[in-house]
Amino acid sequence: MASSALIRFFLFASLLFSASFFEIYAEEAEAKEFVVTLDNSNFSDVVSKHNFIVVEFYAPWCGHCKNLAPEYEKAASVLSSHDPPITLAKVDANEESNRELATQFEIRGFPTIKILRNGGKSSQDYKGPRDADGIVDYLKKQSGPASAEIKSAEDANNLIKNVFIVGIFPKFSGEEFDSFNALAEKLRSDYDFGHTLDAKLLPRGETSVSGPVVRLFKPFDEQFVDFKDFDPAKLEKFIEASSIPIVTEFNNDPSNHVYLSKFFSSSNDKAMLFLNYTTDAADSLKSKYREVAEQYKGEGISFLIGDSESSQAALNYFGLKEDQVPVLLVQKNDRFKYVKFNVEADQIAPWVKDYMNGNVPQFIKSEPIPESNNEPVKVVVADSIQDVVYKSGKNVLLEFYSPWCGHCKKLAPTLDEVAVSYESDPDVIIAKFDATANDIADGDFEVQGYPTLYFRSASGKLVEYNGDRSKEDIINFIETNRDKTAEADTKPEDTESKPKESKPDSEAKDEL
Ligand SMILES: *[C@@H]1O[C@H](CO)[C@@H](O)[C@H](O)[C@H]1NC(C)=O
Numbered sequence: 001m002a003s004s005a006l007i008r009f010f011l012f013a014s015l016l017f018s019a020s021f022f023e024i025y026a027e028e029a030e031a032k033e034f035v036v037t038l039d040n041s042n043f044s045d046v047v048s049k050h051n052f053i054v055v056e057f058y059a060p061w062c063g064h065c066k067n068l069a070p071e072y073e074k075a076a077s078v079l080s081s082h083d084p085p086i087t088l089a090k091v092d093a094n095e096e097s098n099r100e101l102a103t104q105f106e107i108r109g110f111p112t113i114k115i116l117r118n119g120g121k122s123s124q125d126y127k128g129p130r131d132a133d134g135i136v137d138y139l140k141k142q143s144g145p146a147s148a149e150i151k152s153a154e155d156a157n158n159l160i161k162n163v164f165i166v167g168i169f170p171k172f173s174g175e176e177f178d179s180f181n182a183l184a185e186k187l188r189s190d191y192d193f194g195h196t197l198d199a200k201l202l203p204r205g206e207t208s209v210s211g212p213v214v215r216l217f218k219p220f221d222e223q224f225v226d227f228k229d230f231d232p233a234k235l236e237k238f239i240e241a242s243s244i245p246i247v248t249e250f251n252n253d254p255s256n257h258v259y260l261s262k263f264f265s266s267s268n269d270k271a272m273l274f275l276n277y278t279t280d281a282a283d284s285l286k287s288k289y290r291e292v293a294e295q296y297k298g299e300g301i302s303f304l305i306g307d308s309e310s311s312q313a314a315l316n317y318f319g320l321k322e323d324q325v326p327v328l329l330v331q332k333n334d335r336f337k338y339v340k341f342n343v344e345a346d347q348i349a350p351w352v353k354d355y356m357n358g359n360v361p362q363f364i365k366s367e368p369i370p371e372s373n374n375e376p377v378k379v380v381v382a383d384s385i386q387d388v389v390y391k392s393g394k395n396v397l398l399e400f401y402s403p404w405c406g407h408c409k410k411l412a413p414t415l416d417e418v419a420v421s422y423e424s425d426p427d428v429i430i431a432k433f434d435a436t437a438n439d440i441a442d443g444d445f446e447v448q449g450y451p452t453l454y455f456r457s458a459s460g461k462l463v464e465y466n467g468d469r470s471k472e473d474i475i476n477f478i479e480t481n482r483d484k485t486a487e488a489d490t491k492p493e494d495t496e497s498k499p500k501e502s503k504p505d506s507e508a509k510d511e512l
């Protein structure tokens with residue numbers, strides 16, 4: 001690219017000319033943006049011309065986007081002189097005219113970075129680091145072949161780090177080889193792959209293996225494990241199951257982060273044991289737990305262990321208290337929860353067995369149902385949500401909130417006013433639900449941040465409220481969505497409301 005040649009020239013010139021001369025031009029060189037701006041008018045045109053292009057979807061108000069910008073720009077400048085050059089682009093997804101692009105790429109949060117290949121025919125999430133060096137390394141790897149050939153022991157040493165998957169083949173062709181490559185391409189943003197003709201080059205290599213076989217290296221448990229079935233679905237499942245530790249440790253060691261995120265993003269049921277590591281019982285709890293984890297390997301359940309001393313945040317998240325530790329719980333589908341408080345080492349195996357057999361009842365955390373509930377905004381808890389929201393036959397506006405959420409506090413007086421104005425209407429209930437002290441056991445409510453407002457009409461129609469948080473708009477919304485009685489039907493349609501364009505979630509909601 002001409003621009004990078006220019007920079008190299010200035011770098012060279014800096015040796016020849018005075019410092020000030022160089023600085024002037026260096027500034028100019030810096031003023032050039034390497035990140036390409038795209039919008040709906042030229043997106044497809046530009047993308048279709050690239051075999052590999054990276055696109056950041058951002059919003060001007062998003063803080064993480066602002067932090068990323070200089071790093072992304074720096075990476076773009078470095079990668080512009082990569083061979084072949086790698087283009088980094090950005091799209092302001094907040095811009096009305098670009099919304100369609102954001103929808104097309106299913107952008108749910110900012111920033112989201114996509115890697116587009118083959119002129120945009122395939123797209124993949126960017127899952128790399130957010131600093132310039134990290135972005136450069138990750139993208140260099142992503143733009144190369146999905147699986148790197150291992151030709152020497154040195155190659156093997158350089159490549160095989162953390163979890164690494166190697167295909168060992170007698171020749172680089174055939175069904176197994178193709179199947180391996182296709183899977184490497186599919187999973188390349190999550191795993192690193194290599195292939196070789198010579199198993200001896202690999203760490204702990206043996207001469208007897210000639211393949212075809214897939215060997216997954218990992219820095220934990222049995223260190224490596226082989227798999228000989230090249231059926232794509234089975235191979236993918238094997239990789240997913242083998243690349244997380246038998247028991248994932250809950251801590252904030254950065255090198256452990258990748259395993260934690262795998263644990264939490266897995267679709268498996270998630271068993272978690274929190275215990276005080278410094279008590280006498282710790283060792284036997286740990287070893288019994290590990291035995292159970294080994295026993296259920298590959299059966300759709302993953303295991304995590306954490307020291308209650310350093311897992312306060314997790315305990316709070318699950319609403320658990322010190323005196324309930326050691327506590328064993330299973331989270332299923334992010335919604336159903338099963339809990340054994342004050343578990344003893346010998347109870348772990350039978351309890352997990354009961355759970356696997358469907359014999360442990362679901363645990364739903366609830367505050368007590370309030371004895372008096374006389375404020376305008378009614379208090380709903382997990383144990384009363386059925387009665388108040390589902391079976392009352394009323395129109396209910398329900399706020400899911402957390403006690404420390406700023407946006408919730410701001411909304412509270414408005415919600416009070418709305419409730420006061422409905423006090424004489426027996427068909428409408430305005431209610432609130434402390435989602436930190438109560439489990440949302442019902443699948444109907446999708447709560448990703450606080451506050452989240454849902455309206456359930458008397459006949460059971462459920463709508464999330466995303467409008468302006470003003471008394472007028474909320475009342476209009478209730479009037480629009482409530483089940484109208486014969487009398488209400490005759491009302492003029494002046495209450496019809498079009499919710500204003502809602503602000504993006506991350507701005508108007510506190511994170512969970
Ligand atoms: C795409 O269009 C926008 C707005 O017209 C412009 O700012 C941007 O530079 C264009 N990008 C390219 C690569 O042409």
Ligand SMILES: *[C@@H]1O[C@H](CO)[C@@H](O)[C@H](O)[C@H]1NC(C)=O
Nearest residue numbers: 276277278279280308309322
């Ligand atoms: C953990 O156990 C130790 C030793 O029994 C005790 O001193 C400590 O307070 C315990 N920590 C918690 C969080 O219970």
